[in-house]
Amino acid sequence: MEFFLEISLNSVGFLVGIIIGAISYIGFKNTGSPTLFRLSIAFFAIGIGFGILAGGFILDDVIFETGDINTGISMLGIASQVVGYWFIAFSHTIKSFFPKSRYFRSIAVLPLFLVSFGYVETILRAVSFILLVYGAIETMIAYAQGRKKTTLFVAIGLGLLGFGEFIGWYSFVFPETILYVASIVMKIGGLISVGIPVSKIPLRKVTFDENL
Amino acid sequence: MAGNRTQIKIVGEILDTTMQEIDEHEGATVTHIIKNANISHGRLSRILSNLVSQGLLEQVNSKRSCRYKISQSGREFLSAYKTFREFSDDFGLNI
Numbered sequence: 660m661e662f663f664l665e666i667s668l669n670s671v672g673f674l675v676g677i678i679i680g681a682i683s684y685i686g687f688k689n690t691g692s693p694t695l696f697r698l699s700i701a702f703f704a705i706g707i708g709f710g711i712l713a714g715g716f717i718l719d720d721v722i723f724e725t726g727d728i729n730t731g732i733s734m735l736g737i738a739s740q741v742v743g744y745w746f747i748a749f750s751h752t753i754k755s756f757f758p759k760s761r762y763f764r765s766i767a768v769l770p771l772f773l774v775s776f777g778y779v780e781t782i783l784r785a786v787s788f789i790l791l792v793y794g795a796i797e798t799m800i801a802y803a804q805g806r807k808k809t810t811l812f813v814a815i816g817l818g819l820l821g822f823g824e825f826i827g828w829y830s831f832v833f834p835e836t837i838l839y840v841a842s843i844v845m846k847i848g849g850l851i852s853v854g855i856p857v858s859k860i861p862l863r864k865v866t867f868d869e870n871l
Numbered sequence: 872m873a874g875n876r877t878q879i880k881i882v883g884e885i886l887d888t889t890m891q892e893i894d895e896h897e898g899a900t901v902t903h904i905i906k907n908a909n910i911s912h913g914r915l916s917r918i919l920s921n922l923v924s925q926g927l928l929e930q931v932n933s934k935r936s937c938r939y940k941i942s943q944s945g946r947e948f949l950s951a952y953k954t955f956r957e958f959s960d961d962f963g964l965n966i
Contacts (some may be wrong), residue, residue: 670898682899682958683958686951686954686955686958686959688953689948689951689952690879690948690952690955690964690966691879692877692879692955694959694964694965695878695955695959695966696960698959698964729958749964751963751964797962797963798962798963800963801960801963801964802963805960806960807960809961810960810961810962810963812961813962813963814963825909833879842897843905855961856943856958856961856962859957859958859961860958
């Protein structure tokens with residue numbers, strides 16, 4: 660059951676990430692916009708990250724049969740997602756998130772290492788969570804300024820991805836509870852919500868770059 | 872608070888201005904573009920020559936003044952620009 664949920668989640672993540680990444684890249688090729696270039700790197704990295712995790716679960720289910728995903732594959736997938744979330748946050752100019760004081764900057768990062776106990780995977784997940792929350796807040800601010808419904812969907816999607824990650828930590832503490840399934844469902848809902856702007860692209864009307 | 876406009880946003884506004892004028896006149900004048908796109912003459916001259924060399928704008932020389940009208944590839948670029956501006960807006964980002 661756990662493997663089925665993980666493979667479903669990561670497959671949806673792979674599809675959504677690659678589709679948004681491809682559309683952003685087409686946008687970059689057509690307009691030369693650096694924002695769209697960063698967005699394409701972000702979503703390609705997120706999609707590839709989910710794809711690596713899906714592949715890892717499928718490999719273990721079919722070949723290794725150890726009952727858990729290989730740690731190396733898992734870390735690679737999560738690291739790729741972190742790169743993607745970082746690029747989304749970077750596009751919103753991450754400087755404004757952290758306090759200007761050097762002292763506050765240093766202690767703002769401290770809780771991350773206190774709660775992680777040095778596990779790289781946990782650190783990466785914590786970074787993902789922070790970047791997702793930051794991205795969700797910035798997108799929500801953009802929604803408040805522009806009042807575009809699709810921006811709200813993206814903000815909710817990023818928020819759900821972050822909240823799903825947060826709930827996922829609790830499922831480690833309370834295994835065999837509904838928390839794990841809730842975490843996966845939230846993340847899938849978040850990915851679908853983030854993918855909503857794609858439905859607005861009138862693909863037939865856009866003239867694609869001939870060299871693409 | 873509104874930030875600085877990106878180069879692509881200025882180009883989009885210039886092309887949009889030349890598109891708006893096309894029904895009434897054969898292209899938009901430099902003065903009209905300066906007024907609509909809110910850009911200095913010096914900067915506009917550089918961008919206009921760049922857009923003409925790339926085939927996005929066509930220079931029309933009339934008796935009174937030099938006008939610029941949007942080309943077919945300029946229209947296609949403007950259409951793509953508007954589509955992807957909406958797309959990046961959806962992510963709370965400026966193109």
